Amino acid sequence: MTAGTANVIETRNLTRRYRDQLALDNVDLDIAGGRIYGLLGRNGAGKTTLMSILTAQGFESSGEVRVFGEHPFENDRVLRRLCFVRESQKYPDDFTAANAFASAGLLYPNWDAGFAASLAEEFSIPVKRRLKKLSRGQLSAVGVVLGLASRADITFFDEPYLGLDAVARQIFYDRLVEDFAEHPRTIMLSSHLIDEVALLLEHVIVIDSGRIVLNDDAENIRGSAVTITGTADVVEAFIAGYPVLHREALGSLVSATVEQRLDDAGRREAAELGLQLTPVSLQQLIVRKTLQADGAEKPSGTAATDSLEAFR
Numbered sequence: 316m317t318a319g320t321a322n323v324i325e326t327r328n329l330t331r332r333y334r335d336q337l338a339l340d341n342v343d344l345d346i347a348g349g350r351i352y353g354l355l356g357r358n359g360a361g362k363t364t365l366m367s368i369l370t371a372q373g374f375e376s377s378g379e380v381r382v383f384g385e386h387p388f389e390n391d392r393v394l395r396r397l398c399f400v401r402e403s404q405k406y407p408d409d410f411t412a413a414n415a416f417a418s419a420g421l422l423y424p425n426w427d428a429g430f431a432a433s434l435a436e437e438f439s440i441p442v443k444r445r446l447k448k449l450s451r452g453q454l455s456a457v458g459v460v461l462g463l464a465s466r467a468d469i470t471f472f473d474e475p476y477l478g479l480d481a482v483a484r485q486i487f488y489d490r491l492v493e494d495f496a497e498h499p500r501t502i503m504l505s506s507h508l509i510d511e512v513a514l515l516l517e518h519v520i521v522i523d524s525g526r527i528v529l530n531d532d533a534e535n536i537r538g539s540a541v542t543i544t545g546t547a548d549v550v551e552a553f554i555a556g557y558p559v560l561h562r563e564a565l566g567s568l569v570s571a572t573v574e575q576r577l578d579d580a581g582r583r584e585a586a587e588l589g590l591q592l593t594p595v596s597l598q599q600l601i602v603r604k605t606l607q608a609d610g611a612e613k614p615s616g617t618a619a620t621d622s623l624e625a626f627r
């Protein structure tokens with residue numbers, strides 16, 4: 316199995332139970348190498364649990380896991396090709412960032428010390444100060460440097476930006492994209508800042524209550540849903556037969572978000588009927604899909620949406 320072509324990760328019926336809590340529920344995944352994946356989902360959806368199992372820091376209750384074709388547990392052939400950047404990373408008590416980078420040089424075969432040094436400078440990390448004295452954002456920056464400069468065949472970033480300010484986050488995104496172009500590998504990034512990372516992602520996996528609710532190329536997802544706003548009866552006639560993700564009413568107006576790609580003819584027809592079409596962002600789509608999967612999404616007649624405001 317080689318990165319770039321075959322699947323680098325495969326799971327089948329992967330399930331993780333913590334007592335009565337089902338953290339992963341029969342997850343089937345085929346992850347092809349050489350791409351940037353977004354692992355998105357609400358708090359407690361199962362993202363960290365999934366990444367922990369894939370990196371052998373946690374265990375499945377049942378089902379199968381293959382990373383580079385093998386189970387990762389105590390498997391040095393696999394583990395030396397993985398880097399897991401997580402918020403709760405523990406370091407030895409006296410460690411400085413410089414110590415952490417030196418250890419990474421021993422651990423990761425593709426470690427680039429020069430790249431790490433230039434990133435540390437860009438993030439203004441005080442590399443000689445003990446890690447436990449660093450600010451929340453500086454500590455996150457250390458994790459980001461470890462993740463980028465390790466150039467591991469698969470790098471997992473589990474919400475790597477806690478405490479990072481907007482400038483530092485932008486540096487992370489820019490360096491990730493540049494370095495990925497020069498050194499293609501597999502990146503899995505979990506994030507709550509969906510719209511902020513949307514443009515980085517080549518493939519999006521959305522997990523909700525331990526189940527995969529969306530798993531598609533970002534390219535296919537863009538434009539896969541649209542919000543249609545207009546007089547209630549016209550909207551209802553237009554969307555008949557379309558899968559409705561969300562519906563809001565305000566007086567005689569209705570705004571419906573449908574999971575439907577409209578072709579040119581559909582767009583023309585909507586315009587002729589006086590309907591307004593608004594694109595749905597990745598974040599809105601994910602919110603709608605997870606609410607729907609949770610069974611919380613019902614038609615409502617309350618708050619006006621942005622599109623309704625724009626329509627009036």
Ligand SMILES: Nc1ncnc2c1ncn2[C@@H]1O[C@H](COP(=O)(O)OP(=O)(O)OP(=O)(O)O)[C@@H](O)[C@H]1O
Pocket residue numbers: 333334336337338356357358359360361362363364365
């Ligand atoms: N060690 C544990 N013992 C019991 N329950 C756990 C444990 N670890 C995770 N869980 C539960 O499993 C579920 C999935 O948790 P997980 O940390 O994987 O979610 P997440 O998607 O990473 O969430 P967040 O975005 O908030 O970090 C949650 O309901 C969580 O409470």
